[in-house]
Amino acid sequence: MNVHYTELAERPLAPVHGAPFHQWAFPDGTLWTQFLRQGAGYLLRFPDLADFEVSADGRTVQGFPAPGVTSPTVEHLYLNQVLPLALSRQGKLVLHGSAVDIGGQGVAFLGESGRGKSTLAASFATEGTRFLTDDGLLLEWVDGHCMIVPSHPSIRLWEDSQEALVSDSATVAPAVSFTTKSRLLAGPEIAFCQEARPLQCVFFLGEGESEAPTIEALRPAQALIELVKHSFLLDIEARDILMRHFDDLTRLTELPIYFSLDYPRDYRGLPTVRKAIVEHVMKKYVNIAT
């Protein structure tokens, strides 16, 4: 990835000057990330955990752990939160989504936190269908094709998903201090695809109200609104970047590849969900190829 990252020595998180121009909070209101301007660049603060200084062009990031916070914690924050934001500042298209490689085709799952993006990707990967990313879906246009670029070869799962899907022999990254999610490293147990794959299908995950896997096509305007909602954007006030981002997403919606996907959230039902997805993707691909 085109970001130069350095982790520096721990330091107290000093009081900041001025109000954040943006922030992320959990549904219960707990502050998760503050976005502040610092000179021409940015300071991303994760309270009690770390500061990250991001250069104005998004190409350089320095991580500063808060006192007592471990290096794996800071690396985890960097990979899953800061790196996608820095890439967005470079004008790259990064969405909240996981992706897998089905028969050479890139298939993405987008949805809000908790909708099951990582669980679905892990469900495929533990059955030998390689995953490309578990979040931070990076897209790049190459020779007229929109490609999914593989991200870090690890999947983050809550304990119940891990127990249901992954064998004990899978490699787990060192524990981090802000979540009980484990980060499982790709390997024989969890198949990872290292090559970019053409984006063939995007599924927006529903709330789990359907009694059986249900797939429905989305109109381009619906797809555009969903893509905007699921975008990583570091500087939401930079109009030029936002306009380009909006244009990039509009271009993406010209592809007839957007579907809603809903299914009951029950681990035992995942094989049926995978089957429905694979059949849908293969049928669509055959239709295009012929």
Place this chain on the structure above:
Amino acid sequence: MNLSAKVSIPTQVMARTVGDETVILDLASGTYYGLDPVGARMWQLMSEGQPLTAVCDTLLDEYEVTREALEGDILRLTEELRAKGLVSLA
């Protein structure tokens, strides 16, 4: 508001046409709106800076609708857009 009004689109509002619909993004509030094909066509004509009465004349040629009904639709949409800060009146 009446049909002699013209609308302008504030700088924090961006709109893109996808298929036969339009998606409007309000950067100030970070919210998004969709317009159906008829609303999208009204938006397109309004955003060209024509008075609403000219928008109405154009649309009368394109849709089978009475002037009275169409004027009501245009005024309602304009008021809704104005209330959300997506257009301002000139």
